[in-house]
Amino acid sequence: MVNVIGLGYIGLPTALMMASHGVEVIGTDYNKELVDTLNAGKTTFKEDGLDELFQNAVKAGIKFTTEYQNTDVYIVSVPTPYDKFSKKVDACYVVEAVKDVMKVCHKGATVVIESTVSPGTIDKFVRPVIEENGFTIGQDINLVHAPERIIPGNMVYELLHNNRTIGADDKAIGEKIKELYSSFCQGEIVVTDIRTAEMTKVVENTFRAVNIAFANELAKICRHDDMDVYEIIKICNMHPRVNILQPGPGVGGHCISVDPWFLVGDYPSLAKVIDESMKTNDGMPDFVLNRIYEIMKENKITDISKVGLYGLTYKENVDDMRESPTLQMLESMERHLCGDLVKVYDPFITKDIVPNQYHDLDKFINDVELVVLLVGHDEIKQNMDKLKGKVILDTRKICDLDGVYRL
Known part of the structure; x- marks a missing residue:
């Protein structure tokens, strides 16, 4: 059985997808109103294909509760905001979730962190929590990072088809979690170490943020001298090695507008281009x-x-x-x-x-x-x-x- 912790924009679709593909799943969230809504047969946000997926998961036996379960696998999918002053990741929700898992889990269980975190976050914040509760990582508890890779508006399709990364201390454990995700994921699943998995997810979103910032800066330059930025980008993108994104009114969501700041916060003297790009988007x-x-x-x-x-x-x-x-x-x-x-x-x-x-x-x-x-x-x-x-x-x-x- 899998206990999915956090039933928001990422945790809920993941839980539903696993359940609808034959995995026994219990979803847990501290928000009683949210859990009551799900138990009443209603989804908690709008998403193409989510209602159908929800019905399939309910038929397959998925359950929702505010209680943590004693089970073999935990998937932690809770928010990871950033501190707007230090720009560092705020891992408090992940830490609290792992603390609660430690209260109910048995030896041999695997804790999978799906939440996006900065490189080293699991070493700094998650491992100490597990060890403070008397468990030895690798013997009593297995630790894995499997960062989500989906976006609102296309979640169901991307859950099925996007490639995934599994980071684990023990490759054999990584392969077991890969098998779990393979129950529904048709994309390629790469097994690597935890720190690499942390970094790759943040880098993916940072790449897009920098590209958008470049487009936004072009928009400002073109506005200054009365040029058509859209026509310019269209022509430039005809080059086989150029792919400039479109400018816009800013960047939102919980990925591109947040994750790059993790690198700025952790590497302030090194992440100069990223820092300026985020300031451009925020402006x-x-x-x-x-x-x-x-x-x-x-x-x-x-x-x-x-x-x-x-x-x-x-x-x-x-x-x-x-x-x-x-x-x-x-x-x-x-x-x-x-x-x-x-x-x-x-x-x-x-x-x-x-x-x-x-x-x-x-x-x-x-x-x-x-x-x-x-x-x-x-x-x-x-x-x-x-x-x-x-x-x-x-x-x-x-x-x-x-x-x-x-x-």
Whole structure:
């Protein structure tokens, strides 16, 4: 039996996928309301294919509880934020989860850390917890790192098809955990050591963050001299060895906007390019706000309440708002005493999260003069005709109407 600890954006799909492929699974989360929702037969967030996967897992016998289990394998999939001052990983959730596992596990059990952590985190924080509880790693308890590799919006497909990395002290234990993940994973699974597994996951997300920062910096340069950054990137990407990503209003989610800071925090004198890249990405929401000001001035819009922000999530077609550029913008506007005036709408966010939040697209559009497209949800792509006659700032290059403003 496998006890999956943490039933959020990563832990829940992983637990459901294993259960639906013949693995006996019990999912554990400290959040009783979340567990009660799952036991009532409902998923806790929107994701393509998740409801069907959930039903298959329930039929296969998956259980949900707030209690840790005495079992053979534990998969710890809890958040790993970073300290915004030191930039180092905050491993408190992982540490607490492992402490609770130690209270119920038996000798011979394997603890798998799925949470993304910086290189050396398991050595610094996880091993001491296990040893303090009287277990000898490698004899009494086996330790493995199997970093997740999925993204909201495409989780079910990526769980099935993405390649995976298994880091273990003992290669034989690594092969056993590889066999467990092979119950559903059709991609290649590489077995290596724990520190290498830690580093590869952080490097993957850092590579993308640096690439995005390069695109964002190009956008600023091109804006300064009135050049079309999108056309320039399109032409450059025709080169067989060039693949520049698209600029945007900022970077959100719990991977690209967070994980690279781990390297900055641990290697401050070495991770200079990464540090500057993250600062560039973090500065994009304010860059967008400045563009809004310029466009308002050009179009003689003097009332900030006539500005509408489309999109609250950090990416298209999901309900995940973690580190959302729109929320970052609203926080910045709040500091300037106007965050509660601008109008906001997102079809995936049904609860009121911010002031002046709309729940009807037509009413939202009708009540504003300037629409700022911050997220490329399918909904807005399919309703571009409704934006005719409005001033539009498109930060995602999804609108082809005449006169649209870009970054």
